[in-house]
Amino acid sequence: MGRRILGRIAAAAFGFLLLLSSVHSFYLPGVAPRDFLQGDDLAVKxxxxSSTKTQLPYDFYFLNYCKPKNIKNVAENLGEVLRGDRIENSVYTxxxxxxxxCTVACKVTLEEKDAKNFKEKIDDEYRANMILDNLPVAVIRQRRDGITSTTYEHGFRVGFIGNYAGSKEGKYFIHNHLSFRVMYHKDPxxxxxxxxxxxxSPTSINHEFKEWDENNPKVTTCSPNTKNLIQGGMAPQEVVAGKxxxxxxxxxxxxxxxxxxxRWDTYLLMNDDQIHWFSIINSLxxxxxxxxxxxxxxxxxLYRDIANYNQLETQDEAQEETGWKLVHGxxxxxxxxxxxxxxxxxxxxxxxxxTLVTMxxxxxxxxxxxxRGGLMTAMVLLWVFMGLFAGYSSSRLYKMFKGTEWKRNTLKTAFMFPGILFAFFFVLNALIWGEKSSGAVPFGTMFALVCLWFGISVPLVFVGSYLGFKKPVIEDPVKTNKIxxxxxxxxxxxxxxxxxxIGGILPFGAVFIELFFILTSxxxxxxxxxxxxxxxxxxxxIVTSAEITxxxxxxxxxxxxxxxxxxxxLTAGSSALYLFLYSAFYFFTKLEITKxxxxxxxxxxxxxxxxxxxxLTGTIGFYACFWFVRKIYSSVKID
Incomplete structure (x- = not known):
């Protein structure tokens, strides 16, 4: 009977997974090299x-940029949607x-709303992100310390605020000309x-034209023969409604x-390996x-205590025992x-x-x-399938405590932590939705997450709980007194x-340097x-949490x-308190968030x-202490 129930639950979970795979793309995309011949089309997506000042991503076409006739969304996985990525086609070919x-992409007329949006995004230092052959666009950044090494920034700024033609007040200018450079490695x-x-390299240029022809657009400020567009005297393009x-x-x-x-080394050289090694040495x-x-x-x-306790022979000596053996009952x-x-x-x-399997x-x-999005997708799917181990470990411990309501315990294991996270996530997602940001998770993806939770994770927790209760109870090495x-x-x-x-300080101290790089990323x-x-x-x-506990x-x-x-x-878990306090310190010292x-x-x-x-850390500390206590009390003679 039990095997039949388990089989039905497993079949239901597998069916849910097949259903979800047709609703949403959960694959981890494989990236294979592409070979291009001279003259092959290259499409920029x-x-x-994005902005580090607001942390609210927006769709690229939220601003009145050049749009293709048919905007097509590139297939996204779950991780890309959760990160707010919206990858679409463009007019840049x-x-x-x-x-x-100097290829003309298009001409747009800025309405009042468009000009306002551009100014807001320039104020918040938004960057536009593009992709070519799965490589994000990068802008060369000049270092202020005089070092000649090349560093890069992700994406180019929407525009800038500056003075022009003797104006006293800062005006808004848009980067409307993009100078792309594509590096390629040729097969010999x-x-x-x-x-x-x-x-x-983004530039702001106030293009001029006599008569606009949509089929053959030409501007007088540059021509196909222009080799160097960025020259002195070029007026920048101001953001003005109706222009x-x-x-x-x-x-x-x-x-x-x-x-x-x-080819990805350019984007990954921002972190200093010496600091990471310092982090490792500090933790060691x-x-x-x-x-x-x-x-x-x-x-x-401990060995001296065990030797002394095992040598006690008379009852009077046993009554005088002190320390940890005294509480064996x-x-x-x-x-x-x-x-x-x-x-x-x-x-x-x-x-x-x-966490372990993801790493x-x-x-x-x-x-x-x-x-792109693979890390987030893997974490969500692994969380779902690890519900089997959650149910198993919870039920084994519950049975050792002589619990009787195993179904209620299983339901709490399946719903408590995910329920709290989902409630928080739903409220935060509503705030993002209210800001009309692309970072808001769509209803379809939210439904898919709920289906993963109820359709796969919950049944696996019940399967694990059933397997755990079928195991024999964990016997205590000593008897427990009634009083x-x-x-x-x-x-x-x-x-x-x-x-x-006190117990949470050392585990946090072992990871706080690496935590800085994680928060930065x-x-x-x-x-x-x-x-x-x-x-x-x-x-x-893991070692630090276990040892301090x-x-x-x-x-x-x-x-x-x-x-x-x-x-x-709680001893090992208290390190989370220091993590949150450090995140508050990071917020006020490293970020420029004002909204x-x-x-x-x-x-x-x-x-x-x-x-x-x-x-996580609380569970590590608990199991370390659980092993330690069982070990020492199974090593002494208890009458």
Whole structure:
């Protein structure tokens, strides 16, 4: 009967996955090299308008740019939609290795609303993003410190504010001319070439024309013979309502020695490896310090305690025992709200599995930046399928606590954490929707996420819970007394609040330097691809959380306080509090967000991240302490 039910649940989950694959594209796109011959068409795609000041992406055509007759959306995966990417076709078309000089794209008339939108986006320092052969457009940035090394910025600014012709007040000017440069690597044996770079230099030019012909547009400010358009005396294009704006572009091609496999290096050289190595060394120092403390406890104090306890022979000597052995009759007593603890531990296992597998995929190169949206898609799908382990670990712990309402426990495991996250996400998405941003998740994608949750994750949690309850109960190494022992008054440094807050400092200290780069990549529109460093830091986080919890748990038991279950979880989990405080510090020192909605979005998303970090580190600390307590009490003779 049980196998039949499991089979039906698994079939239903698989059916939901097939249904969703037809509704939404969840694949991780593979990026293969493309060979172009001279004269082949190259189509530039437009992406979103992004700003680090507002963190609200907009569709490229939110502004009155040149539009093709038929705007087509490129197939997107789940991760691209969640990140606010909207990739569409454009009027910018090239031919491989055929240069174009001052090609007119179109003429638009700025209405009052269009001029207002341009001015707002220039004020908020928005950047327009484009893509050619899956490479984002980059702008060469000149360093102010005099170093000649080349650095890049993602996308080009919509425009700028400046003075012209003696005006006292700053005026708004639009970048209406784009000078593209395409780098290619030529195959020495064939005539084919691969695109390895895509740069742009934006310029503002007040184009002039006598009579406008849509079929053969010409402007007097430049001609096909113009080699250098950016010359002195060119008036910039001001943003004025009712004025015509002509958009133009030119294209040059340059052969490069960069190979196709290394073409993303330009975008990934923004991070300094020396700082990452400093982060690793800093974290390793913390781990060595904690490992020394754990070794001292295990090798000297703990082994000496076990030897002394096992040598006690008379009853009088046994009555005089002190320390952690004294609470052997209560140390495995079920804690208050044991069901809630089981739910959080199961959820932590789910997050841990998702994080570990995602990092392994990233290390193997499956989630590189060229797989646009792949990282987010992988995290969502792995979270869904890790529901099996969440149900299993939660039910095994619940059975050990002699719980009887296993169905209620399973439902809480399946709905509590995702429900809280979905509620937060829904409110934040409503705020983004109110700002008419493309970052708002569409209703269809929201429905797909709910279907993934209810159609796959929830059934897998029930399957895992069923398998966990079929396993034999975890036996305690010592018997629990019927009457609980009174906990003596604790010293101030062993009070729950103080010890919990102290316990979170070292795990956070092991990761806070790498956390800076993660926040920078998320909120300052940069690529993060140093997953090797991140994986090492993640391993250090696991070791640090486990060791600090074991150390403080041992001190707690030695002071005859046997309420260690929740304390172990909160000790490592308190590092999330420091993560949130650091995110607030980062907000006020590194970001230039001024809008209320943008600030709410930042702290809302960081609160979600901190909550997930709390559940992850808390579960690591709990299982480390659980193993430690069972180990030491199974090593002594208890009469």
């Amino acid at each position: 437009v992406n979103k308008l 090239f031919r491989m290795r055929e240069e174009q000089s 044996e064939t005539e084919s070439a691969r695109i390895v770079g895509f740069e742009v 015509d704006v002509v958009f133009s572009y030119d294209v040059t091609f340059k052969e490069s020695n960069i190979k196709w496999a290394s 120092m913390i781990v060595l310090f904690l490992s020394g403390m754990v070794a001292m406890i295990m090798m000297r104090t 209560d140390v495995f007593r079920a804690p208050i709200n044991s069901g809630l603890l089981c739910v959080y531990v199961g959820t932590g296992v789910q997050i841990f599995g998702m 392994i995929f990233a290390l193997l190169g499956f989630l590189s930046p060229s797989n 609980p022992r009174q906990v003596p008054e604790q010293a101030w440094y062993m009070t729950p609040i103080f010890s919990v807050l 998320i909120w300052l529109n940069q690529f993060y691809y140093i997953f090797g460093f991140l994986f090492i830091v993640f391993l250090i986080l 074991v150390v403080l748990c041992y001190f707690q038991l030695c002071s005859e306080d046997y309420h260690w279950w929740w304390r172990a979880y 209320l909605v943008s600030g709410i979005l930042y702290f809302g998303y960081m609160l979600i991240a901190s909550y997930a970090f709390f559940v």
